[in-house]
Amino acid sequence: MSDTKEKVKLAVNGGIGFGAKLSAKQLMVLAKYMDENDELELTTxxxxxxxxxxxxxxxxxxxxxxxxxxxxxxxxxxxxxxTCNFCKGAEEEGMPTAKEINKRISGRPVPFTLKPAYTGCPVGCGEPLMNDIGIMKVKETYDLYVGGKAKGKDAEAGTLLMESLNPDQLYSAIDTLIEIYQQNGKKREAFHKFVKRYGIENLRSETKII
Structure with a gap:
């Protein structure tokens, strides 16, 4: 009888900050739970x-x-x-807002893996238009995009759903979007396919900020 222990895969990162970085202490604690032939998989x-x-x-x-x-x-x-690397500064590029979004939505169960992205200025280094849900800070407000797809022959940019939102409006809209997907998405239905099936105008109407 094998005494091999059951394993579970976990995703980790250093959180939202100035670039995607890990400290020596963080690398050491990861290595503590790895054998010499184990590998860490770095995702996009x-x-x-x-x-x-x-x-x-x-x-x-x-x-x-x-x-x-x-x-x-x-x-x-x-x-x-x-996220982007917040090259113009934490406050100017909205790092506190990005951290709050991540805290609110990451790890929530959905019909299929959902990829949100954030960028602190219109240069778009965080590639928000090429992901399922994209947030772009424009001056002092935020634009919200949905349905981007980065891979395949049918790759396309996301559609602008709402614009000029303040942080609280943005949080509410994203929460509502995810709830709509949770309740109406089919099992293993990618978010960009869900957006097309459900309809951008229906999403826009149901996430409307009053």
Whole structure:
């Protein structure tokens, strides 16, 4: 009988800040739970995948978080917010808003993996138009895009859903969008396909800020 322990895959990153970085302390705690032949998978969404013992999941996550690592489930969940590097400064490019969005939505269960992205200016380094939900800060307000698709012959930019939102309006609109997808999306239906099926005008009407 095999005594191989059950493993679970976990996504981790260093949180939202000036670039996607990990400290030596964070790398050391990750290495603590790896064998010499194990590998870390680096995703395009600023995350690392690591496999840990399922029966020690809570304990290990607690240790990771004590070093400042953020931990997320892998699978049909909202992924952590992909961001730009905030090259013009935290306040000017809305880092507090990005952190709040990530806190509110990452890890929420959805019909299929949902990728949100944020950029602090119209240059668009965070590629918000090429992801499922995209947020772009324009001067002092935020524009919200939906339905972007980065891969395949049918790749396309997202559609502007709402513009000139303040942070509270933005949070409310994103929360409502995800709730609509949770309630009406088909199992394993990608968000860009859901947007086309459900209809951009229906989404716009149901997320309207009063």
């Amino acid at each position: 969404f600023q995350q690392l995948y690591i496999e840990i013992d399922a029966d020690r999941k809570k304990e290990i996550i607690k240790e990771f978080e004590e070093t400042g690592l953020n931990c997320y489930p892998v699978g049909s969940y909202v992924k952590s917010l992909r």
